Amino acid sequence: PAAPSHDKALGLLLGGALGDGLGAPFEGREVVEETQLAAWEAAATPLVHTDDTALALVLAAHVAERRDEHGLDRDALAPEFAVAWRAEPWRGYGSGTPHVFGLIGAGVPWRSAARATFGGQGSYGNGAAMRVAPVALVATSLHHAAELGRQSAEVTHAHEHGQNGAACQAAAAYLALRSDRRHRLDAVRFLQDLTRVVRSRLWHEKFDRIAELIRHEAGPAHAARALGNDVSALGSVPLALLAFLTRCDDASMAIRYAVLGGGDTDTIASMAGALAGARNGARAFPEAWTARLEAAEPLGRLADQVTGPLAARP
Numbered sequence: 197p198a199a200p201s202h203d204k205a206l207g208l209l210l211g212g213a214l215g216d217g218l219g220a221p222f223e224g225r226e227v228v229e230e231t232q233l234a235a236w237e238a239a240a241t242p243l244v245h246t247d248d249t250a251l252a253l254v255l256a257a258h259v260a261e262r263r264d265e266h267g268l269d270r271d272a273l274a275p276e277f278a279v280a281w282r283a284e285p286w287r288g289y290g291s292g293t294p295h296v297f298g299l300i301g302a303g304v305p306w307r308s309a310a311r312a313t314f315g316g317q318g319s320y321g322n323g324a325a326m327r328v329a330p331v332a333l334v335a336t337s338l339h340h341a342a343e344l345g346r347q348s349a350e351v352t353h354a355h356e357h358g359q360n361g362a363a364c365q366a367a368a369a370y371l372a373l374r375s376d377r378r379h380r381l382d383a384v385r386f387l388q389d390l391t392r393v394v395r396s397r398l399w400h401e402k403f404d405r406i407a408e409l410i411r412h413e414a415g416p417a418h419a420a421r422a423l424g425n426d427v428s429a430l431g432s433v434p435l436a437l438l439a440f441l442t443r444c445d446d447a448s449m450a451i452r453y454a455v456l457g458g459g460d461t462d463t464i465a466s467m468a469g470a471l472a473g474a475r476n477g478a479r480a481f482p483e484a485w486t487a488r489l490e491a492a493e494p495l496g497r498l499a500d501q502v503t504g505p506l507a508a509r510p
């Protein structure tokens with residue numbers, strides 16, 4: 197398939213950063229007041245990003261670099277993540293990931309490092325899902341997107357849920373990129389497609405619940421109770437998916453819905469924002485928001501790199 201349009205590629209990248217920056221002040225709050233969110237949306241201060249976008253930038257650069265191979269190299273990717281964490285450890289990282297990055301930086305192979313946390317089972321956190329959307333920009337099929345997502349997760353998240361979360365979000369980003377905003381998005385069909393690439397009963401149960409919440413036009417607080425809004429992959433990726441699917445034609449509303457769900461707001465809104473931007477394009481977000489993004493320039497260059505003409509190989 198052809199590369200996605202520049203507007204959709206940029207939308208995916210900026211949407212992720214917008215959700216991160218707009219959600220970050222509310223991370224960990226169970227209740228987010230609409231008036232507080234509206235005030236933060238209308239503010240003019242820079243949207244400083246957290247670990248979510250810091251690592252998405254690394255992964256985006258990694259796949260952009262290998263664009264003509266449509267793949268990723270885990271042995272190179274692991275130290276690239278570790279270097280980014282080492283340079284800016286203050287970006288709000290979880291507890292397990294810095295440990296993994298420290299080991300990788302010390303030369304421990306990523307496969308062992310990723311198994312060294314949480315009693316040897318590895319992390320089921322959402323840290324692999326939160327950074328994964330850019331792999332969809334170079335994926336050649338739905339299955340390929342899920343596979344790239346899974347591979348990118350393996351270097352830090354050994355637990356199957358950490359990996360399933362990344363596969364799910366990567367596949368959803370692929371579907372969102374390929375969807376045409378001039379046509380209604382069929383949420384049931386979208387979830388059925390995800391069922392084919394995320395093969396886990398627990399995840400399928402979440403997909404069923406998402407469909408039901410959409411049918412009932414559930415609000416964010418109710419949805420957060422039904423699906424979870426915590427730092428686990430299984431307890432956050434589904435809410436992000438719902439925020440996108442239920443507000444799929446209004447990119448700003450998708451982010452707003454995700455933040456109002458509370459809990460891991462930067463991460464859930466970042467994942468929802470990437471999907472919303474992938475479907476609706478960068479121009480769907482208010483200019484006043486994107487102008488505040490700390491990472492607007494590097495994200496713009498990455499969108500150019502993945503959609504521009506292929507560089508000639510020596």
Ligand code: R7I
Pocket residue numbers: 246247248288289290291292293314317318319320321322323324326355427428460462463
């Ligand atoms: O997955 P990870 O990078 O976390 C991402 C989150 C996002 O909200 C970011 O915005 C940032 O704030 O952090 O980091 P991990 O430390 O691997 O996982 C996150 C949390 O999930 C951990 O701190 C644990 O509380 C929990 N967790 C587990 N607890 C018990 N057993 C993850 N895996 C396990 C586990 O196997």
Ligand code: MG
Pocket residue numbers: 246247248287288289462463
């Ligand atoms: Mg964060």
Ligand code: MG
Pocket residue numbers: 223246288289290
């Ligand atoms: Mg945090």
Ligand code: MG
Pocket residue numbers: 223460461462463464
């Ligand atoms: Mg978070």
